[in-house]
Amino acid sequence: MFLVLNLGPLSIPLPEFILLIGFWAGSALSERRAKLYYLDPNVLEPLLWTSLGLGLIGARLSFIARYPYAFKGQLRSIISLNPGLLDPVGGFLIAAFAGYIIITRRNLLLWTVLDSLTPFFGIMAAAVHLSRFASGNGYGSLSTLPWAVNLWGSNRHPVQLYLCGAAILTLIGVMQISYLKQPFPGNIFLSFTMATVGYFLFLSRYQAPGKILFEGLRVNQIVSWVILCFTLLLSTLFSVSKRRIVIDDA
């Protein structure tokens, strides 16, 4: 674990710092590549920052909704700056919903915006895994391999680093295909999602046992399979409808 980065008199919380750097680098890269999709780069920055702001508020509200008893007699905690009082899943869902509302109200094409934001998602995926390695969260299963890391009293797979490496490779792959002619809008985003879920399903076998829903099946694996099936379905539907348009035109 690398929880703190000591720079002179400053002690910077490294996991949060990595996420901040990831957000900045991801948004900068997406803005630079927006022209590939005929999008105004100035549209993406407010979209990301507004979604982030609303996502943070949503994460706090979601945390309060999950643990209302914790705030009994402690209403001041609702506005505490402590990031521990945030629910990441609730925050992500609310940020995604806020982003969708902004995109539709500005009459932007949803799938084109998602394609242009894919480098942002790619860098954020790598940053999240690296941040989890720094914080020790989402740690790996027991291992005797020479590169195993000692955590919580045992040698374990550095699974967050495996996931970070896979995220970087996926990002490079997606950046390469983005220069090619796309069969339909959303192809880059859907390909990225499928690759991300694919490597997660493969590498999650090295994670320490998490919440198990049925016998042997973990919650995050089930969610991954659902996302993979949904993405494949969307991709097939878009591909078929594009082919129909081409045949009709002919």
Next chain:
Amino acid sequence: MVNFWASWCPPCRAEMPAFQQIVEEYHSTDLIIAAVNLTNQDSLSDAREFINKYQLTFPILFDSNGSASQAYNVYSLPTTFFINRQGYIQKIIIGGPIPISLLRVELDKLLEEEP
């Protein structure tokens, strides 16, 4: 729960009343709170004065040679470790003050584990 603190550290001072409140709220559970004073970086008399002023009833340990803070790799104050029944660190919170709400959520997670 193990907390590292010093009397000259403002967030450490700010979160101590919350720990005392938690001790009182969770008195019927298996929760143990230990606050380790970094005495090698603090004044023993100031630390004692602080403990008396806030009437802290949980165990306060004095790390006079810095060996405990070295063993726990404490780089900044306050640092709080949440340790489960098996003795494994489950969460580390660096900085403070930790809100009581967060303490309740994290401690309940640990106490829910099977003994």
